[in-house]
Amino acid sequence: MPQTVPRSGCSPPSASQGERAVPTSPADIHHLLRLLGAESPPEPMLHSPPTHTKPPPPYPEDNNYLERIYDFEGFPTPSPSSDEGSIPTVALQPSSPYNSFQYSPIFIKEEPNRLTVPGFASPYPLSPSGSCVSYSSNNQYSSPVPQQEEYINIEDLLKENQILQDSIQQNYITPKIEVEEPRDHILLRSALEDTTFQKRLNLRPFELGSVKMEESSGGPGEEALVAPDIDRVLSMAIEQSKRDVDNTCTVLGISPDPMQWSSSDVKAWVMFTLRHFNLPMVPSEYFAMDGTALVALTEEEFNQRAPQAGSTLYAQLEIWKAARHEGWRSQWTEQRAPTPAPPAPATDDMSDDDAESIVANVSQGGGKVKTGSTHIHLWQFLKELLASPHIHGSAIRWLDRSNGVFKIEDSVRVARLWGKRKNRPAMNYDKLSRSIRQYYKKGIMKKTERSQRLVYQFCHPYCL
DNA sequence: CATTAGGAGATAT
DNA sequence: ATATCTCCTAATG
Numbered sequence: 107m108p109q110t111v112p113r114s115g116c117s118p119p120s121a122s123q124g125e126r127a128v129p130t131s132p133a134d135i136h137h138l139l140r141l142l143g144a145e146s147p148p149e150p151m152l153h154s155p156p157t158h159t160k161p162p163p164p165y166p167e168d169n170n171y172l173e174r175i176y177d178f179e180g181f182p183t184p185s186p187s188s189d190e191g192s193i194p195t196v197a198l199q200p201s202s203p204y205n206s207f208q209y210s211p212i213f214i215k216e217e218p219n220r221l222t223v224p225g226f227a228s229p230y231p232l233s234p235s236g237s238c239v240s241y242s243s244n245n246q247y248s249s250p251v252p253q254q255e256e257y258i259n260i261e262d263l264l265k266e267n268q269i270l271q272d273s274i275q276q277n278y279i280t281p282k283i284e285v286e287e288p289r290d291h292i293l294l295r296s297a298l299e300d301t302t303f304q305k306r307l308n309l310r311p312f313e314l315g316s317v318k319m320e321e322s323s324g325g326p327g328e329e330a331l332v333a334p335d336i337d338r339v340l341s342m343a344i345e346q347s348k349r350d351v352d353n354t355c356t357v358l359g360i361s362p363d364p365m366q367w368s369s370s371d372v373k374a375w376v377m378f379t380l381r382h383f384n385l386p387m388v389p390s391e392y393f394a395m396d397g398t399a400l401v402a403l404t405e406e407e408f409n410q411r412a413p414q415a416g417s418t419l420y421a422q423l424e425i426w427k428a429a430r431h432e433g434w435r436s437q438w439t440e441q442r443a444p445t446p447a448p449p450a451p452a453t454d455d456m457s458d459d460d461a462e463s464i465v466a467n468v469s470q471g472g473g474k475v476k477t478g479s480t481h482i483h484l485w486q487f488l489k490e491l492l493a494s495p496h497i498h499g500s501a502i503r504w505l506d507r508s509n510g511v512f513k514i515e516d517s518v519r520v521a522r523l524w525g526k527r528k529n530r531p532a533m534n535y536d537k538l539s540r541s542i543r544q545y546y547k548k549g550i551m552k553k554t555e556r557s558q559r560l561v562y563q564f565c566h567p568y569c570l
Numbered sequence: 571c572a573t574t575a576g577g578a579g580a581t582a583t
Numbered sequence: 584a585t586a587t588c589t590c591c592t593a594a595t596g
Contacts, residue, residue: 481583483586517573530588535573541587543575548586559573559596 351429354378357497359523363430364423367397370516374500379422381496385415390500401427480528484541485550485568487527488512491520498523505561510569514560 355362358378360371367375373390380387392411393400400423409416482490491498492512501516501523514520517535525533542562545551554563563569 528587533588537588537590539574540576540589544587546575557574 347425348429351426356526359501359519359526362426364397364401364426365430367400368518369394369396370500370519372397372400374498374516374519376419377500378497379419380412380415383415383418383422385412385418388412388415482527484524484538485545485564487524488520489564491523508570510564510566511554512562512564513558514562517560 351362354360354375358371358374360367360375364375372393372395376393377387377390379385388411403411403420405417405420407416408420412419488502491502492504495503499515501519502512502514505511505513514535517539521533521535521538524538525531542551546553549565550568552563552565554561
């Protein structure tokens with residue numbers, strides 16, 4: 107069935123062999139390859155997994171998986187208590203058929219693969235071990251059965267890719283990727299299981315399978331032939347990483363460039379990442395430093411600060427560094443430039459805005475376009491932030507939830523997030539607080555008994 | 571110095 | 584017309 111996919115403003119990466127959607131140097135791929143294997147739990151946040159399509163039940167403090175999905179997507183977390191007045195409730199998108207993933211244990215131990223990378227020109231110190239990411243088994247994605255550790259090399263990946271392609275050609279119709287048998291090759295698994303990029307790019311589910319792969323007839327020159335197919339998959343995976351980074355920026359209100367992070371940005375990022383990977387929390391004081399300092403930390407220093415999670419944090423940061431290095435453009439670079447007609451047309455313009463409008467659309471039942479998010483009221487927005495303490499807890503949190511008393515811990519970030527939401531790049535806390543003060547008159551908020559700095563209180567119907 | 575308080579005009583939807 | 588946004592002056596800790 108030849109499906110012609112409407113391309114909703116984005117051109118799928120041309121299947122032509124010469125050009126790729128994402129220009130990636132071998133070094134980048136290698137870099138990512140080292141990183142990706144250990145990284146993200148498969149498609150952690152962009153879509154709801156099939157089994158979780160309804161909002162989380164009561165709200166027991168830690169049924170966070172769904173919350174994470176909501177939060178990360180900028181979805182308002184479904185309120186624990188009944189209904190939120192005019193806050194739009196969000197129906198999650200019906201799970202896409204491509205979206206079959208499950209959390210499967212990931213084991214990887216890396217071995218320098220055979221690609222020789224003539225020097226990844228990173229301005230940042232690489233891991234002292236040189237291998238960059240050594241994934242320890244203490245993280246919870248690892249299975250209790252440690253003997254499954256395996257080494258990966260490109261040849262295996264290629265073979266596996268071949269197997270996959272064969273099986274793909276047999277059930278071409280099935281939009282699901284069947285990667286059941288091989289349990290061990292994470293990179294491939296994660297790259298292939300994560301099919302969301304295919305969907306986002308309007309690829310047919312298996313277009314990547316059409317890339318012909320020539321088996322290494324040329325004996326010794328192995329390095330040379332690695333690139334073509336894996337490359338393609340990886341470039342998509344890279345795309346995915348970009349989006350993840352961008353999403354995180356949006357959610358946390360931080361710059362994509364770690365060097366620009368303030369110390370509270372650093373804390374927010376660390377906490378978010380720990381949370382995201384289900385790693386044990388560490389005192390945020392351990393990471394009391396700004397972005398420049400964070401970037402300068404070695405893997406060992408990470409591990410000192412967070413014995414259970416240091417490697418993951420370090421690896422994640424590597425991805426962000428790479429992002430920075432590649433100059434991934436994002437709406438975050440300085441003030442947004444609203445020029446709607448960028449010179450480079452439609453190669454991958456389906457980044458962040460799309461995600462947001464999808465959110466908006468979904469929340470409107472698919473009917474109305476856009477309108478949702480810019481119309482939000484400040485008090486609603488604040489409650490939204492308050493509803494995801496594990497993400498924004500360092501910026502704003504409840505002091506007395508039942509009475510609607512909350513405290514703004516990081517006025518700069520809250521204002522930044524608000525400005526972003528309202529498309530007001532010049533927003534600051536001065537203005538935001540002025541708006542809050544208007545609420546006194548309107549009876550939406552009131553001053554607390556003993557007035558404390560940065561502490562506000564919702565009035566009655568508004569607080570829950 | 572950051573924050574609070576509130577007036578007043580401008581602006582976006 | 585409403586809900587801010589923006590700018591500003593004055594007070595406070």
